[in-house]
Amino acid sequence: MTPAPAVDTLTHAFERLYGRAPAGVWAAPGRVNLIGEYTDFNEGFVMPLALPHTVVLAAAPRTDGVLRLHSANAPDPAAVVDLRTADLAPGAGAGWTAYPAGVLWALADAGHPAVLAGADLHLESTVPTGAGLSSSAALEVATAVALDEVYGLGLDRPALARLAQRAENAYVGVPCGIMDQMASACGAAGHVLHLDCRDLGVRPIPFDPAAHGLRLLVVDTGVQHALGDGAYAERRAGCERGARELGVPHLRDVPHEALPDALARLGDERLRRYVRHVVEEDHRVGRVADLLAESTPEALRAVGPVLTAGHRSLRDDLRVSCPELDLVVSTANAAGALGARMTGGGFGGSAVVLTDAAEAPRVAEAVRTAFARAGFAPPTTFDATPSEGARRLA
């Protein structure tokens, strides 16, 4: 797979579409999460890395209040969509254009009315959509950094990530947390981000499995997740209810040592499972951060079982896995991987597998064989190479 579309191709396509040169070209990556799932909206901790797979977007400002959108990856790749910026409002649009339109709306709504003058945007992406690798955040963040620069707003990366999240929450209608947008906006090559979702503090930790004879594989099951389908919102609402019943602002505020007491105070079995997942998952993120900081081959290998423990919790307590993701994890571990887990929102999408580099081909082959035996479509596997976050390319 091409990691990123070429700037020249994109610029030429922009000129063909809009009859003028773009003001610039920007890129924003997809992400994979090493550990810390369903913790972001609980103001907890996550540890994603930005991928080489990116949305590349060319943009130029307009003066007539029109937002023109074109994506080479849209369901109809010939269609250029014209929207009047004055008409943009939550609920006003559906489909893929809601993501960039929502970002423009969020910027204007946050006190930057200059963007209402409009823009021409053309984009192309190598982030697979609906694969749990956050093509939606890549699209939002690419739009946000482009509009920020085109209109000279001077917003920093965390501020743009917050606005991108607002676009997805309020405009598109998906109640996602802040992890995806922060990973895409702030990713650092060669690093995972230890991110505190309360204050958006970002601590990049060097992550180079190859240096220790290991590989982190991403296995895309090809099963399209649909986060908008209510299951994600149900988990989020359950976590918020758990926090209310425990009398804390967010589940992040339940210390790991206090978990047994907290569980004893919850009457509802479902809420007990959700709370246990979130508090233990936050603890696992801290454990992995400590192991990565040690930076020895032994410490890095010890990350594996933490990943697998995280998967068990997502499967049994939060119940957001699916047969394909469970099969990746069980097969990879049986074939000698150090550990594996689903990554992203679940119900399909991708898994990550930590393995000795020497074992990686055998592990990947075992997963392919297991999928064929189960009658599942062949999965796609690639290395999770920690890459740079959103940036200007031209």
Ligand code: ADP
């Ligand atoms: P994920 O973020 O895990 O890939 P989502 O369902 O959150 O899955 O977002 C996928 C949606 O984002 C697509 O259905 C589409 O509407 C939009 N999208 C992402 N990338 C592109 C693109 N390059 N062109 C057009 N739409 C895109």
Ligand code: MG
């Ligand atoms: Mg998404």
